[in-house]
Amino acid sequence: MVVLETNKLNKFYQNNEIKISVLKNISLQFTSHEFCGIVGPSGSGKTTLLYVLSGLEKPSSGDISIFNKKWNEYSLLDIQNIRKKDISFIFQFYNLLPNLTVFENIEIVMMISENYNLDKITEVLEWVGMSKFKDLYPNQLSGGMQQRVAIARALVNHPKIIFADEPTGNLDYQNGxxxxxxxxxxxxxxxxxxxxxxxxxxxxxxxxxxxSLLDGMVKNDEKNSV
Ligand SMILES: Nc1ncnc2c1ncn2[C@@H]1O[C@H](COP(=O)(O)OP(=O)(O)O)[C@@H](O)[C@H]1O
Ligand SMILES: [Mg+2]
Structure with a gap:
């Protein structure tokens, strides 16, 4: 089943007279249950692609459908619900809230989704191996531990799609x-x-x-057995 699809997607930024074309003619389909890795050098448009796919940025032209409907055909309420329940993010710098404990960082996204379930929080903390650190604050954790918490946070509402931007970019080899x-x-x-x-x-x-992405274009797209 296709969950996300782009058709001739283009994105450019216009600064005064200068137009920077960042994504060029991208047509991709993503199905339910795949682990898709998009690789490309710095500046090749990876973050921009993730933002456009996830509806955080609008494309300059072309279509993006998520769960079989174009982003711009959803109502604001629908978009809020998709953000609360169906998609989540993992970032390079973890983006945990510094004044909340590990437990509270996960609890808060459940509160926002209005679907509170204490057992589920316990379960995801266990799943990422962070149960015994649940009362610590982010600045008391290593980078690898913070990223585990961020993964637990991304999982807790059981989304359909997780977007991850350089999830190992700030970690040493083993933690990566x-x-x-x-x-x-x-x-x-x-x-x-x-x-x-x-x-x-x-x-x-x-x-x-x-x-693989190069200069905002898809250069290669292949399956990989894991
Ligand atoms: N808001 C913006 N305004 C102008 N140019 C931008 C903006 N965001 C990104 N770019 C440019 O788009 C290109 C791709 O950026 P980005 O998607 O962050 O690449 P990557 O994540 O692959 O390093 C870069 O040349 C960057 O400078
Ligand atoms: Mg980037």
Whole structure:
């Protein structure tokens, strides 16, 4: 089942007289249950692509459909509900709220989704191996631990799609491997589509699909067995 689809997507930024074309003619389909790694050098348009796919930025031209309807055909209320329940994000710098504990960082997204379930919070903390740190604050954790919490936060509402932007970009080699293994485990055990962008080509071996982006264009798109 297709969950996300783009058709001849283009994105440019216009600063005075200068037009920067960042995404060029991108047509991609993502199905439910895939772990798609999109690789490309710095400046190739990876973050922009993720923002446009997830509706955070509008495309300059072309269509994007999410769950079989174009982003611009959803009402504001529908978009809010999609953001609360159906999609989530993992960022390079974790983006945890510094004044909340590990537990509260996860609890707050459940409160926002109006679907509070204490057992589910306990379960995701266990799943990422962070249960015994639940009362600590982000600044008391290593980067790898913070990213585990961010993964738990992304999972807790059981979204249909997780968008990840350079999830290992700020981690050392071993922590990076641990995080990639955890993302792969999500793919193998849960019915969630993960769309990850990364500049690290080694991360692609964890993915079920590998796409390479160069100068805002798709250069390669292939399946990978994991
Ligand atoms: N708001 C913006 N205004 C102008 N140019 C931008 C903006 N955002 C991104 N760009 C440009 O788009 C290109 C791709 O950026 P980005 O998507 O962040 O690449 P990546 O994530 O692959 O490093 C870069 O050349 C960047 O400078
Ligand atoms: Mg980027």
């Amino acid at each position: 491997l641990d995080i990639m293994n955890l993302l792969q485990k999500i793919y193998l055990e849960q019915n969630i589509t993960i769309i990850m962008v990364t500049h690290n080509i080694d991360n692609l071996k964890f993915c079920s699909r590998k796409i």
